[in-house]
Amino acid sequence: MIGVRGSGEPALQAPYDTNFGPTVGAIGEDLKSEGALVYGLPYEAAKVAPFEAPTGQGELEAQVWKYWRLADGSRAQAAEAARNLTAWALRFGDSLRGGSEQLQGDIITRVAQCPNQKIVLTGYSQGAWVIRKALDALSHLPNWNQIKDSISGIGFVADPDHLLAPPELPKGLEDRTSGVCAPDDPVCNPPFTAAHSERCFPELTILCSHLRYGTESTPQTEPKTGVQAVTDFLRKRL
Known part of the structure; x- marks a missing residue:
């Protein structure tokens, strides 16, 4: 199993193996306990800066926050913040590409x-977007059929395919793919609602369902059940 963590998730997240992060780490632990070889992809996983308050770690972060909060600022302020938002987008793009x-x-x-x-x-x-992007690129290789035959299952958690339009999965993988998205998760289940705005913007909090997948505090009626569904699906595919 290869796990790809989400935006801003730490590479080291006890009790899971390096590079998993807390969400796919829970899936990896279950499969590892049953004898599967598990591996977390060691990529940057750049955080989604516009949705987070500044931490004082960089001017870019503060400028992006200003843009996100901007309501009645001058055109000059908006243009300045927009340029910094573009810089963040490039950094996020580098994370996806890497x-x-x-x-x-x-x-x-x-x-x-x-x-x-x-x-x-x-x-x-x-992480779901990274997988889509990688498989799209691999599908153009001469040995794609061999690669496709080796990929026996794909499990997405909060896949942003409806929000950000990442690449479609190559043909032939649909029946090997499953995923979970909480009904009120604005990342994988847009459009935005008043509840999304209150819980998720302008600052992500634990009340936002996008951050509640796999957490111990999440009731069984919420997204944790879905994460277990992804685990069960992948278990059957191994």
Whole structure:
């Protein structure tokens, strides 16, 4: 199992293995306990700066926050903040591209070394986008059919495909793919509502359902159940 963590999730997240983060880490732990080899992709996983209050770690973050909060500022202020938002978007794009390239290389190596192994992929939020981007690129390789045969399952958690239009999955993988999205998660289930605005913007909080997947405090009637559904799906695909 290759797990790809979401935006801003820490690479080191006890009790899970390095680079998993807390969301896909819960899936990895379950599969690992049953004998699967699990691996967390070591990419940047840049945070979604516009949705977070500044921490004082950088001017870019503060400027993006100003843009996000801007209501009646001058045109000059808006233009300045927009330029910084563009800079953040480029950094986020670099994170996606870097993760995609790492994942492509990892899959290519694993298939070359062991053509008969089964590979399952799981990604949370930005991690789901990384998986989509990587598979789209791999589908153009001459040995794509061999690679596709090795990918036996894909599990998405809060996949932003409806919000940000990442690449479609290559044909032939639909029946090997499952995912979960909380009904009030603005990232994977837009459009935005008043509840989204109150709980998720302009600052993400634990009340936002997008941050509640796999948390111990989440009731069984909320997204944690869905994360378990992804785990069960991938277990059957291994």
